[in-house]
Amino acid sequence: MDLSAKENNRRVAAILYEAAEILNARGERFKPQAYAKAARAVEALREDIAEVSGPGELEKIPEVGTHIAAKICEIVGTGGLSYLEKLRKELPEGVQELSGIEGIGLKRVKVLVKEFNVRNVRDLEAAAAAGRVRDLPGFGEQNERRILVTIRGSSAPGRGPFSATSCRLRRRSSLHWPATPQRAGSALPGLSGGGRSRLVISISS
Known part of the structure; x- marks a missing residue:
């Protein structure tokens, strides 16, 4: 192939x-x-x-x-x-951005919202900097450090404001490409070559 x-x-x-x-x-x-x-x-x-x-x-x-x-x-x-x-x-506002951070998925976002009422990246940074994230189920000290490195690294001079995309996260689910109409059986758009249940997540306190 x-x-x-x-x-x-x-x-x-x-x-x-x-x-x-x-x-x-x-x-x-x-x-x-x-x-x-x-x-x-x-x-x-x-x-x-x-x-x-x-x-x-x-x-x-x-x-x-x-x-x-x-x-x-x-x-x-x-x-x-x-x-x-x-x-x-x-998805509730802010959830998709939070879930794009390396070391976090939607399930972990749910925990952060429930325990600390985290609503955005800055809330998460503050909680991680205070050492509060490491004690949550499924996180640990290593993930807490990774979260801080990801957020602060993306906000370094010349990199612009944080976004899940700007961090170039290595998550399979973060890949997107232009929705350009394409005939089935040919190369996918943007590539070269021949080839109702209620949300469980809530941001309310």
């Missing part, structure tokens, strides 16, 4: 992983696992996902059912997923 095919598969998987993460934070029972399994299956493909997205082809991939196959077709065809955009919009 050439590099462009591998990148195509990785980017499709990244969108599925992000959907799985948000669904998991919402408290959904089965969908998170389904999306995560499909993402792993796409990552493991030897073929370019853009070349096997024809009618009935995606369902031949292990762990990819009809529902998620339709989502993958949309990703291959447009470079984005409207369902994921909907999920992102349902």
